[in-house]
Structure formats: structure tokens, C-alpha cells
Amino acid sequence: MQPFSYEKVTNEHDALERARLANATFVAGGTTLLDLMKLNVEVPAALVDINGLPLNQIEDQPDGAIRIGALVRNSDLANDSRIQSRYRVLSQAICAGASAQLRNMATTGGNLMQRTRCYYFRDPVYPCNKRQPGAGCAAIDGYNRIHAILGVSDNCIATHPSDMAVALVALDALVHIRGSNGERVVPITDFHLLPGDTPDRETVVRPGELITYVTLPNRPFGRHSAYVKLRDRASYEFALASAAVALQLEGGTIQGVRVALGGVATKPWRALEAEQVLTGSTANHGTFRKAADAALTGAVPRRYNAYKIELAKRAIVRALTDALPQDL
Amino acid sequence: MATSAVVTRAVALRVNGETARFEVDTRATLLDALREQLQLFGTKKGCDHGQCGACTVHVNGRRVLSCLTLAVMHDSDDIVTIEGIERDGVLHPVQEAFIEHDAFQCGYCTAGQIMSATALLDEPCGPSDDDVREQMSGNLCRCGAYPAIVAAIQAARVRV
Numbered sequence: 001m002q003p004f005s006y007e008k009v010t011n012e013h014d015a016l017e018r019a020r021l022a023n024a025t026f027v028a029g030g031t032t033l034l035d036l037m038k039l040n041v042e043v044p045a046a047l048v049d050i051n052g053l054p055l056n057q058i059e060d061q062p063d064g065a066i067r068i069g070a071l072v073r074n075s076d077l078a079n080d081s082r083i084q085s086r087y088r089v090l091s092q093a094i095c096a097g098a099s100a101q102l103r104n105m106a107t108t109g110g111n112l113m114q115r116t117r118c119y120y121f122r123d124p125v126y127p128c129n130k131r132q133p134g135a136g137c138a139a140i141d142g143y144n145r146i147h148a149i150l151g152v153s154d155n156c157i158a159t160h161p162s163d164m165a166v167a168l169v170a171l172d173a174l175v176h177i178r179g180s181n182g183e184r185v186v187p188i189t190d191f192h193l194l195p196g197d198t199p200d201r202e203t204v205v206r207p208g209e210l211i212t213y214v215t216l217p218n219r220p221f222g223r224h225s226a227y228v229k230l231r232d233r234a235s236y237e238f239a240l241a242s243a244a245v246a247l248q249l250e251g252g253t254i255q256g257v258r259v260a261l262g263g264v265a266t267k268p269w270r271a272l273e274a275e276q277v278l279t280g281s282t283a284n285h286g287t288f289r290k291a292a293d294a295a296l297t298g299a300v301p302r303r304y305n306a307y308k309i310e311l312a313k314r315a316i317v318r319a320l321t322d323a324l325p326q327d328l
Numbered sequence: 329m330a331t332s333a334v335v336t337r338a339v340a341l342r343v344n345g346e347t348a349r350f351e352v353d354t355r356a357t358l359l360d361a362l363r364e365q366l367q368l369f370g371t372k373k374g375c376d377h378g379q380c381g382a383c384t385v386h387v388n389g390r391r392v393l394s395c396l397t398l399a400v401m402h403d404s405d406d407i408v409t410i411e412g413i414e415r416d417g418v419l420h421p422v423q424e425a426f427i428e429h430d431a432f433q434c435g436y437c438t439a440g441q442i443m444s445a446t447a448l449l450d451e452p453c454g455p456s457d458d459d460v461r462e463q464m465s466g467n468l469c470r471c472g473a474y475p476a477i478v479a480a481i482q483a484a485r486v487r488v
Contacts, residue, residue: 099466235465
């Protein structure tokens, strides 16, 4: 690991000041950052420790929204009674990710910033456009079983690894970003970027900017929601395919819905095509399957990951089924 | 590429109830500081990448992976390692249960398993063996002592 300077800050002003240092990086939970520093994939010159900032509360807002501080640990968020009752899918998604120890460390803001598990990205021996723009992609013609089939480009097919962020897409979450010019609020669907020609740019966060909060707006479909994650082992593994869904029902009719996918796309993926099929339709298996088919029409499989198309469809159908109220 | 010289910091960690003051390289993980500087070899380095759980310790009462956090980040934090859970020569009930149920083979993962299990006693966790398996999934045992580990934890949960 390369040497780096270290400073712990206790207010946002100092955090933003320190972040202006050349090649400075914020550290909170550190679970992705330190892992990648040991692999020489991340090589910061300065670490700015933000664990002392007052951003660790989950707060009810006057309009019924919930505001989550960027430093709220994944375990605290998943175990919060308000999240469990009103935003079930978020609690489920977080608990489906990582391990109890990692969830005690990982933060809300850090989860949004976590990097891909693409093994070519994680190993500097291989070319990777995300790690070194223009170097090429070892995954496209390599062993791409874990890679993305949605949102891919000719430069990158790395999968976004988060479970939490997929649930946030289904909940219309907003990300608050603080910079030297003040705060801006970005919808979660705009927060992560498609790889396109610049797979090294993964989010709209600019150097020196700090994620401060994530807000869950007061939406009618949080209660009937579910997360289904399919993976190589039963626990402590990244998704091969996952689905987060949230339903607003009137009798047996779907009034409003969100469908988001993980494990199959280059960013937490909102499946608008599936939502269009579902909206106004009767909630039943046939409709769910049609929606799942629609969600995957744009899939671009490679040599080893075509199986993800059917896997993702089944995740969607199962998540929609799980989200239905017991009495329907 | 960072080319600056090694950076060190003075830290004071509270480890197993005693304050330890020392200079630490900013790059040192909590795991390496515990083992190499405080000579607490009970905490094990398995994968060093947060994938095995062998390095599990408690920080301020919560179980974390000491390989994925820097020692310098824990100035004045309360750290408990496997060396700190017995009291006056009396083993922790989880330690007793691990012995009674033969919940290890080679023993390399055991410190991490026990530190996870002692934390689990105070966490939300359902009653079933499956619930315990899920909450313990961050601790791998390559000998495959899982059935005995789950049995030991269930026995300890009844006792504590």
C-alpha cells in the first residue's frame, strides 16, 4: 500500500477543505476503499476520515419523508423500525448484502460509492477501462459470468454490486451532495452513470464533493415491497441477479409500481419497461411474467452470462409475488 | 501514484479495558496493529480482504472486520479482542459452549467465530438455526465445523 496522509475532520467545512488536496479520498466505513488500496486499485494520497461528522441520524421529515445521514451504518438502517415497516424492501436488501460485520461498518453514503466486483477491475495485471481509461476491457471477451447484461457498453460490462442502491431505486430516493458551492439533490436513478465511453466515471459526485444524506420521499408503495436476491451461495455473496419491487395496489389492480434490478446491470437499474406493463394491470403471475420479459428485452448477453436473462426474470416475478399483501 | 514518505500518527486505543498508546503507520490496519504492535495474536489474519471473518473484533461494542479498517481511525475507541472476553480466568459462555460442542477443528477461524457469536447475543437475531447461520455467514470455517458452531451458539444463547 502506498503511503498517504490522514486527517479526521469533525465538520463539513473542514471535510470539503481537506478534500481539495490532490488525490484526496473520504473514508467512512472503509470496507471497499481499504480492500482496493491493498490491491493497488485505489491509490489515494490523502485520506479524509469523515466518521466524526454529525451525519449518523435517521430523521422523520415534516412532509413524511425520511432523511438518512450518509454515515448511518447499514445495520442501523436495516434494523430501524420505520424502515422495516414503511420501506421493507430497503431493510431486506441491506440484510441480503455482505455480512453482519461489514454491515456494522459500511455506511449509507459509502454503499452508493462502492466499486464493482469485476475481477479484472480488481486485478491490476489485466487491462480495465474503468481503472485505466483506454486500456481495454478484459471482461468482454473474458470470463464474464458475473458481468452485466443491461446498460453495457463496448468499453465496460462491470456490474454494480450494491443491494441497498437497488432498493433505493425502487423507493425514488434522493441523494444530497454537498460541495463548495452548496448542496444539490440528485434522484438516485441519475446518481450512477452508465459506463458509455467513460467507465471510470461511475457517479455524478465530483472530486471534493461529499454525500450528506439520502432521503426517502413519502411514497404510497413502500409498504408492499420486496427484495429477492439470487446468488451462488445462500448468504454473504454478491448478486447474480436481484430485484427490488414496490407496489401500490387498489384491490387487485396495480396503481403504481417500481421495479429495480441488481446484479445484472452496470448501475442500479430501473426497469421502466416492466413498470409500464404492470401499471393499471391486475396483479397476477401472468402479468408479472410479461413484465419480467419486458424488463430484459434490451439485454446484451456475453459468452458466459446469458443465464442471467432468465435468472433476472424469475427474480422479478418472485419479488412481485413476495410484495403482494397476504390477503390478496 | 503517491510517492510521499511513510506517515505515522500517535494513537491511544482502549484494548480489552487498557489504554495502549503507540505510533502507528497510517497504512496499518487495526488487525496488523493488534498483532504486530500490541502482540495480541489471538485475532487472526485470514483473507485480509473482508471475505472470511477470521479477524473479527468488537469496536465500541459492535463486531467489525479489523482487516478493513485502519488503526489510526480508532483513536480512543474501545476495542475488544478474543483475549478480552474471559473474566478472571472464567471463560465466556460462548467459549465454554464451543469447547462443549467441539465447535472447531484446526482452530484458525475460531477467534473470529467466537467474537462474532458473542456480538450476535446482543443483536436482533431470530430463534432458529437458520437465523444463526445467516447472522454468522460472515465467518467462514474451511474445516466445515458449521453444525457444531451453530449448536454451540444456540446453547450459549440459552445460557446468557
